[in-house]
Amino acid sequence: MAFVARAPVHLVLNMAMTADGKVATAGREVTTFGSRHDQRALYALRATADALLCGARTVEETGATLGTGSSVFAAARRKAGLAPAALRVVVSGSASLASEAALWRQAGAPIVILTRATAPEAQRERLRKLGAQVWCSPGEALDLRAALDWLAREHGVRRVVAEGGGVLNAALLAADLVDEVRLTWVPRIFGGATSPTIADGPVARVLEDAVRFRRVSVRSVGDERFLRYLRIPRSEPTVLHGD
Numbered sequence: 001m002a003f004v005a006r007a008p009v010h011l012v013l014n015m016a017m018t019a020d021g022k023v024a025t026a027g028r029e030v031t032t033f034g035s036r037h038d039q040r041a042l043y044a045l046r047a048t049a050d051a052l053l054c055g056a057r058t059v060e061e062t063g064a065t066l067g068t069g070s071s072v073f074a075a076a077r078r079k080a081g082l083a084p085a086a087l088r089v090v091v092s093g094s095a096s097l098a099s100e101a102a103l104w105r106q107a108g109a110p111i112v113i114l115t116r117a118t119a120p121e122a123q124r125e126r127l128r129k130l131g132a133q134v135w136c137s138p139g140e141a142l143d144l145r146a147a148l149d150w151l152a153r154e155h156g157v158r159r160v161v162a163e164g165g166g167v168l169n170a171a172l173l174a175a176d177l178v179d180e181v182r183l184t185w186v187p188r189i190f191g192g193a194t195s196p197t198i199a200d201g202p203v204a205r206v207l208e209d210a211v212r213f214r215r216v217s218v219r220s221v222g223d224e225r226f227l228r229y230l231r232i233p234r235s236e237p238t239v240l241h242g243d
């Protein structure tokens with residue numbers, strides 16, 4: 001793989017998954033299943049971010065508003081010298097993010113939509129009228145690296161917390177933009193071959209192409225495990241267990 005300069009942004013991917021690796025039920029009836037500890041960990045992580053990043057379907061299906069949470073987390077942001085709230089960034093390549101999404105009704109940090117220049121102008125204008133700043137990726141595909149570079153330049157973003165779903169995660173992983181993964185491992189099983197997972201798109205076809213991480217911490221709270229992984233640079237050789 002050719003060397004590509006890293007975006008000047010540290011991107012943390014945060015997800016809760018079941019023991020069988022699902023992030024929602026097959027019919028997407030269940031979208032939240034972590035404990036209050038998991039919720040707290042999410043808000044604590046958000047309190048470290050300049051921007052929160054989400055896919056359009058997650059915003060629509062879960063009603064996510066990408067807020068700061070209680071005054072405790074607002075105080076943590078102040079102490080860290082961060083803006084009062086993290087920028088709310090949603091990826092919608094077709095610019096079809098629903099006008100009815102709860103995000104639009106929740107006061108908070110500015111909303112940025114990342115879309116493609118080929119998305120219909122009427123849709124982009126609709127999103128602007130809803131109050132968003134709309135960034136258009138040049139070309140056919142949405143260039144997530146260029147988007148992060150733009151967020152860094154335009155909004156001074158240095159640290160992003162990405163919150164799914166699997167389609168967006170897979171694109172971020174395939175573009176080698178994920179520096180850190182936080183996983184909450186919840187002892188439930190949803191099953192289902194079509195239930196959403198952490199990465200619902202091609203990332204690797206052969207072992208050498210897999211995005212690799214090193215586990216740096218694991219913490220148990222109640223029945224849940226909180227895992228933290230840091231990305232291993234592609235330049236580091238793969239060492240398989242037993243080698």
Ligand SMILES: NC(=O)c1ccc[n+]([C@@H]2O[C@H](COP(=O)([O-])OP(=O)(O)OC[C@H]3O[C@@H](n4cnc5c(N)ncnc54)[C@H](OP(=O)(O)O)[C@@H]3O)[C@@H](O)[C@H]2O)c1
Nearest residue numbers: 016024031055056057058092093094164165166167168171
């Ligand atoms: N357990 C957890 O921690 C967790 C966290 C988040 C979400 N979830 C679950 O995940 C499910 C939603 O995930 P999902 O994978 O279906 O959807 P998603 O990744 O949230 O959103 C997919 C949409 O985002 C846009 N998008 C994402 N990547 C893109 C790219 N590279 N280029 C252009 N557009 C891109 C597209 O929007 P347009 O169609 O508008 O173009 C695409 O249809 C929900 O059921 C939710 O409950 C679980």
